[in-house]
Each structure stands twice: as C-alpha cells, then as structure tokens.
Amino acid sequence: PAGRNYLIGGNWKCNQTTESALELVSVLNAAGPIPTNCEVVVGIPYPYLALVASKLRSDIQIASQDCAHSAKMGAFTGEVNVNQLKDVGCTWVILGHSERRSGFGGDSGESSNLIAGKCVTAVAAGLKVMLCVGETLEERESGDTIKVVKSQLDPAIKALQPADWENVAIAYEPVWAIGTGKTATPEMAQETHAEIRAYVASALGRDVASKIRIQYGGSMKAANAKALLAQPDIDGGLIGGASLKPEFADVWRGML
Ligand code: PEP
Numbered sequence: 001p002a003g004r005n006y007l008i009g010g011n012w013k014c015n016q017t018t019e020s021a022l023e024l025v026s027v028l029n030a031a032g033p034i035p036t037n038c039e040v041v042v043g044i045p046y047p048y049l050a051l052v053a054s055k056l057r058s059d060i061q062i063a064s065q066d067c068a069h070s071a072k073m074g075a076f077t078g079e080v081n082v083n084q085l086k087d088v089g090c091t092w093v094i095l096g097h098s099e100r101r102s103g104f105g106g107d108s109g110e111s112s113n114l115i116a117g118k119c120v121t122a123v124a125a126g127l128k129v130m131l132c133v134g135e136t137l138e139e140r141e142s143g144d145t146i147k148v149v150k151s152q153l154d155p156a157i158k159a160l161q162p163a164d165w166e167n168v169a170i171a172y173e174p175v176w177a178i179g180t181g182k183t184a185t186p187e188m189a190q191e192t193h194a195e196i197r198a199y200v201a202s203a204l205g206r207d208v209a210s211k212i213r214i215q216y217g218g219s220m221k222a223a224n225a226k227a228l229l230a231q232p233d234i235d236g237g238l239i240g241g242a243s244l245k246p247e248f249a250d251v252w253r254g255m256l
Helices: 019-029 046-055 080-089 112-125 137-140 143-158 162-167 188-206 206-211 221-230 249-253
Strands: 006-011 039-043 062-063 090-094 128-133 168-172 213-215 235-240
Touching: 006 090, 006 213, 006 249, 019 046, 019 168, 019 249, 046 062, 062 143, 090 112, 112 128, 112 162, 112 235, 128 143, 137 143, 143 188, 162 168, 162 188, 162 206, 168 188, 188 206, 188 213, 188 221, 221 235, 221 249, 235 249
Parallel strands: 006 039, 006 235, 039 062, 062 090, 090 128, 128 168, 168 213, 213 235
Antiparallel strands: none
16 A cells, blocks of 8 residues: 555465475466565475475565574574575565564574564565564553554664665564454554554654555455455555465455
C-alpha cells in the first residue's frame, strides 16, 4: 500500500527433509506468476539453503532464519555467518523471531541488543532483514503491546544508520498468534502496524516510515491473507505453518 510493494515471507522453521523440501520447491516453481507488486521470500533451514537456492525459481528469494553476530570466519562452533549465507544464495535473513527470543529451540533466548547487532552485521554484508517483534498474550492484556514492540525496536534504531532501514522490513508477529491458529483481526493488526509506523516516523523520520514494509505474522494463511493485506499499514506477511503447504502460493495468487 501507499507505494510499498508487498513482502510475502515464508518461514519453514525447523521443518523439511531433502525430499519434502524438493517437493514443495516443485509446487512453488509451478505456481504461476508472482504479481509485480509482490516480493516473495522463503526462510529455509541451514542444511537445505544451497539445495533450495539451486532449484527454486529465481523470482522467489531465499532467507536464512538467523545468522551469527559476527561476519568473521573462525572459531565459532555451530554458527553460520552472513558471508556464508550469501555464498549459498541467501539475500535475506529473518532476525529476532519470537522462537529465538524465547529460546524455544533449546538455546538461551536472544536479547533485542544481540538481535540489533545481527541486523547491523547482516545489512553491512548486503543482506536484507526481516526483523521480528511482537508481544505475548499477557503483555497485550496488560495494555503493553506498543511499549513492548518499541523496546524490541529501540536497540536496532540505535544501532542501524537511517539509510540501513531501506534494507529492513519489520515483521509484527504477536506471539499469541504464532502457530496457534489465532489470528489478529485485520483491524487489530492494522492498529498496531499504524502505531509501529508512527513510532518509526518519530524515531527515524517520515521518509523511512513511509517506505518501510511492516509484515504481519501469526497464523496467516491464504484464507485470511487478503483481508489482512487490504489494511493500509499491512505490507505483507511472514507465514510459518501455511508456508509449508502448496497454499503458500495462494497468498500471492490472491493478490493478482
Ligand atoms: C512465523 O513463523 O513467523 C509464524 C507467524 O508462524 P505461523 O504462521 O505458523 O503462525
């Protein structure tokens, strides 16, 4: 909306095998044209990045789901750096997903400061970032939604240069809506998106705010995407569960 292209992101999380990844790639490759006002990106688990990058149609971009804080090669066991990600075909990285913030995967949770540092590293390497923010149910019920989101954005606002935001999208993902089947209503999501855009305008200026894409994430699927994407401040989606199915393509088909 308002001159911004939609950014439709998929997030495979810790799912897929070689076989199932290739199956989904064939479905997406055969899924017909992507509207010119949509950019499509899929977030792939590390082991399948190179494979998917080599087989997936070139008008769908590849994201990793995290990156190392440091861009350097070296003694960082278990880490994958931005240069390695670029080397295997990534152009985007999802950072600060609530499952990484919470330590849900078994690691210790990531702080907003660490995530801001990763944003700087990624953008400096020429990767684009989907920076995830969002409140828990408890925080929403206490009326703290925008306060929480601001506190998650602030370290990145401090760490990045204003021009860097051309390469950053914000994914607003209320934690209570992720993987739960509960979606924020289009009106609820729009309200928070508008507040986020207003905050970006106050912190980084109206120009950055008018250009930045704010994606909605939380049980988005083909059936509810159109109504969410019709809201003036919802500029795309970050889609988990439904991105593992052929219906992912129905999200952009719905925008044709
Ligand atoms: C996500 O992975 O970012 C997400 C929003 O998941 P789901 O669509 O499954 O709720």
